[in-house]
Structure formats: structure tokens, C-alpha cells
Amino acid sequence: GQNIDQPTEMTATEGAIVQINCTYQTSGFNGLFWYQQHAGEAPTFLSYNVLDGLEEKGRFSSFLSRSKGYSYLLLKELQMKDSASYLCAVISTSGTYKYIFGTGTRLKVLA
Amino acid sequence: DAGVTQSPTHLIKTRGQQVTLRCSPKSGHDTVSWYQQALGQGPQFIFQYYEEEERQRGNFPDRFSGHQFPNYSSELNVNALLLGDSALYLCASSKGRNQPQHFGDGTRLSIL
Numbered sequence: 001g002q003n004i005d006q007p008t009e010m011t012a013t014e015g016a017i018v019q020i021n022c023t024y025q026t027s028g029f030n031g032l033f034w035y036q037q038h039a040g041e042a043p044t045f046l047s048y049n050v051l052d053g054l055e056e057k058g059r060f061s062s063f064l065s066r067s068k069g070y071s072y073l074l075l076k077e078l079q080m081k082d083s084a085s086y087l088c089a090v091i092s093t094s095g096t097y098k099y100i101f102g103t104g105t106r107l108k109v110l111a
Numbered sequence: 112d113a114g115v116t117q118s119p120t121h122l123i124k125t126r127g128q129q130v131t132l133r134c135s136p137k138s139g140h141d142t143v144s145w146y147q148q149a150l151g152q153g154p155q156f157i158f159q160y161y162e163e164e165e166r167q168r169g170n171f172p173d174r175f176s177g178h179q180f181p182n183y184s185s186e187l188n189v190n191a192l193l194l195g196d197s198a199l200y201l202c203a204s205s206k207g208r209n210q211p212q213h214f215g216d217g218t219r220l221s222i223l
Contacts, residue, residue, distance in 0.1 A: 004153075030209050042115075042201060042214035043154070087153050091209050098167055099144065099212075101153035 002026045004102035006088050011108045012078055020073045020086050020105045028093030034062050034073045035087040037104065043087055046073070075107075083109045113138060115215035117202050123221045124192050132187040132218045136204030143185040144212060145177060146201040154201055160185050161208055189220075197222045 004024045012018040024032070031050040035043035047055055049064035049071060061074040073086055085104040092098045116135045124130050136143050142161045146154035156169035160179035179185045183204075189196055199219050203212035 033211060035214075042216045045211045045213065048211050089153075098169060099146075099156045099159075101146075101155070103151075103153045 002092055002098075002100055004088055004090060004100055006086075006102040006105045008103070009106045009108070011110060014078055014080060014109055014111050016078050017074065017076050018078060018107065020075070020088075020107065022071045022073070022088035022102060024069050024071070024088070024090045024100075024102075026069075026090050026092035026100060029066060030091040030093045032062075032064055032071050032091075033089040034060075034071075035089065037085045037087055039084075046086075078109050080109050080111065083107060115140075115202055115204050115213050117200075117215035117218050119218055120216070121219045121221075123223060125223050126192055126194060128192050129188065129190045130192060130220060132189075132200050132202075132220075133184070134186070134202030134204075134215060135184045136202075137213045140204035140206050140213070141183050142205045142208050142210075143179060143183065144203045144205070145185070145187045146203065147171075147196075148199045148201055148217070150198075157187070159208065166208065192222050194222050196220065 006022050034046040037043040047062035054063045059076045064071045087104045088102040118133045144159040145157040148154045157171050158168040163179045174190045176188045199217045201217045202215045205212045
């Protein structure tokens with residue numbers, strides 16, 4: 001089957017660094033996305049990895065290892081506004097493209 | 112530059128009814144995907160439209176159908192509504208089929 005696993009909840013302190021992990025098992029692979037979703041709002045795009053390695057974008061970085069079926073999202077210098085759900089999504093390619101989302105990790109940033 | 116717009120924002124229906132949700136993609140985007148998101152869950156992929164045809168489909172019954180128009184806007188139709196269809200329905204657009212998607216604010220559908 002096809003599956004994406006993320007921790008359900010995480011808590012961190014303002015100013016700290018947090019790493020949100022994502023493991024996936026899919027039929028074929030054509031890219032991994034991270035989205036941020038505040039409660040009651042639409043998901044917003046954060047990052048896209050298709051090759052192994054680290055992609056850095058300001059306070060946010062995302063890493064991918066295709067051989068391990070593993071990715072992480074690293075958030076630095078945490079701010080209160082970073083409290084949100086973080087969704088890992090994979091495009092699988094079992095004949096056709098299919099977008100598969102994880103259930104999301106709810107991050108709570110404490111003062 | 113308008114982003115992805117969806118209508119209506121909220122909708123209340125009863126079991127057995129039919130519903131149509133609408134989506135206008137972000138300017139310059141030609142691909143539209145629809146998702147169902149239950150409370151506390153990640154979005155579940157329903158289907159994707161490109162060049163006015165359904166290109167990919169998730170594990171949803173035939174009660175869920177859609178359409179894409181020449182201006183790239185799209186509709187999601189759900190027939191014979193069930194209580195379990197209550198959810199947030201998200202539309203996402205992209206330029207191409209495996210590119211980052213931009214999401215609309217969603218339509219919250221409640222089935223009584």
C-alpha cells in the first residue's frame with residue numbers, strides 16, 4: 001500500500017529549532033512537498049524536493065533521502081506564528097500521478 | 112494577482128441531495144486538483160483536471176465527478192450525498208501536473 005507517516009503533534013519553544021520527520025512508502029516517486037496549514041485556513045506551499053539533499057529557504061529547510069523514503073522539515077528561530085499543522089505530501093507514479101498527503105504534524109510554539 | 116478562489120464558502124445539504132462546488136485557478140495555472148479534508152486529517156486526493164480532462168483519480172466513488180472548462184476553472188459534483196461527505200473541500204491549482212500547488216480557502220460542506 002501507499003503510506004505517509006508523520007508525528008501527530010510536536011511542541012517547541014520560541015526561538016528554538018524543530019525538525020518534523022516524514023517517512024513514506026509509495027509506488028513510484030516524483031517529488032515531495034511540505035505545506036503549512038493554520039487552523040481554518042488553506043495549506044500554503046513551503047518546499048519541494050525531488051532530488052536527494054537539502055533545500056534551504058530562509059528559516060525553513062527540507063531534506064530528502066529517496067533511498068530511505070525519508071524527509072524532514074527544519075524550522076529555525078521559531079516564532080509564535082509558526083504554530084500550525086505541517087503536511088508532507090508525495091507524488092506517487094503508479095501508472096499515473098497521485099498526490100498523497102500525510103495526516104499532518106500539529107506544531108505548538110510556546111513563549 | 113488573484114489566487115485560487117472557491118465558492119461557496121459554506122454549504123449545508125441533506126442526505127441524498129446533490130452539490131456542485133466551483134473553483135477558479137490562480138492566474139497562469141492550467142491544472143486543477145480537488146481534495147477532501149476531514150477534521151484533523153490531511154487532504155485526500157479526489158481527482159485532477161488538465162486540458163479539460165480527468166487525468167488522475169484517487170479512491171473516491173463515482174458519486175464524485177468533475178469538469179474543467181476552457182478557462183481552466185473547474186467544478187466538483189457530488190451526488191447522493193452521505194453524512195460522511197461532510198468535510199472541507201479544497202481546490203488546488205498548479206502550472207503543470209507535478210508542480211507545487213496553490214490552494215483555495217475551501218468549501219465547508221455539512222450534510223444533515
